[in-house]
Amino acid sequence: MNEDILNFIWRFQYFETGHLQTDEGQSLSISRTGLLNTNAGPDFTHVRVQIDGVEWVGCVEIHVKASDWLLHQHENDKAYESVVLHVVWENDLPIRRQDGTLLPTLTLKGLVRLSILERYAQLQDEKDEIPCAKLFSQAGHLQKLGMLDKVLLERLEKKASLVIELFQNNQQNWKDTTYQWLGQHFGFKLNDPAFLRLTQNVPWKVLQKHRNSLLQIEALLFGTAGLIPESELQASNSTHQMDEYVQDLNREYQFLSAKYGLQNSRMEDHEWKFLRLRPAGFPTVRLAQFATLLSKNPSLFTTFTHTEKVSSLFDLFQLQQSVYWKGHFRFAKKSKSTVPDMGKDAASLLIINAVVPLMVAYARQRHVPELLDKAISWLSEIPAENNRITREWERLEMKVKTAADSQALIEWYNNYCTPRKCLDCTVGAALVRSN
Known part of the structure; x- marks a missing residue:
């Protein structure tokens, strides 16, 4: 068990929500699960819940064990005074706010569908380089296309940020x-x-x-x-x-x-x-x-x-x-x-890795979306790269026709498959959710 899967479960409400109660015996109704916070501070912001008929708007903090609150020293951080609900897998210690009042806690253990945990564990323990390789055919075509678009833009933005850093220097x-x-x-x-x-x-x-x-x-x-x-x-x-x-x-x-x-x-x-x-x-x-x-x-x-x-x-x-x-x-x-x-292969690599990111960076810096579109269209006209990673995807019957495809699949592999970030992947998350 880890906080990634707990965040996923909370975010998409993959637990029994009928007749919910806090661990303190108060009735609990969740109106809005909030926005995942990728910066410092509580895990979810803009949460809206009702506890014993009283509406609370604030943040939710997720932990495997309630005592992690003290382990992470949240009791000394004023940013966590906005937490209205502590969501944990195991409630091993009552947590109090700085004013001494008890922080309402929801324990997810016993409320979560077992299929969610089993699918997640299967992906995390898989030995294949692409964790969902054995299940990949079960994912929908639109989910795969959506992930391709997402990772291509992420790769271009990441490279463009390096250009901008050089530009500033x-x-x-x-x-x-x-x-x-x-x-x-x-x-x-x-x-x-x-x-x-x-x-x-x-x-x-x-x-x-x-x-x-x-x-x-x-x-x-x-x-x-x-x-x-x-x-x-x-x-x-x-x-x-x-x-x-x-x-x-x-x-x-x-x-x-x-x-x-x-x-x-x-x-x-x-x-x-x-x-x-x-x-x-x-x-x-x-x-x-x-x-x-x-x-x-x-x-x-x-x-x-x-x-x-x-x-x-x-x-x-x-x-x-x-x-x-x-x-x-x-x-x-x-x-x-x-x-x-x-040769043409070397020229392709220079266009893919140098010219295109340069144009993306310039388009972002000068707010010229036409240049961004042109850079992406260039990628769509260049033949796909042929390497170990693209061959792995072809084994899963992913079509790798253009450099846009190969660049996206390289990013997907390196930043989602290798670190096992399956829950952040459109395909991985869909497979975990499926029965």
């Missing part, structure tokens, strides 16, 4: 925020932290001064990233035969880093992760592709906000890295075959 500058947010996602999860740190160390306005020179943009990025080999950075080492490209890169970095005071912003090469990545996904290759994008687009933010068709975004991310990086995965290590340009 950038003194509300959308251009800097776009550059850093997009740059971070060129790390494709494993190297996200390093890419974000790099974009924060090399200012967008500095790169814009050199947007007509891809070599200079690469020099600023690779040099500050700490990825140019040490021997290339040491001019005194004349015994090392350097590639012409790396010589040029090093020379430009030495000059530009001194000009803009970036020497102390240089990262360490160990911050970049190569292990378990396909060579085409190495951070060196992604950084070269990012440099190409920056050199061709003087205002990424304007580009994104003015783009109408998702196909235009795919065209934008058809990125061909510079000549050196078509033949190298890493510095001074020539590839046996041509290094592929950015």
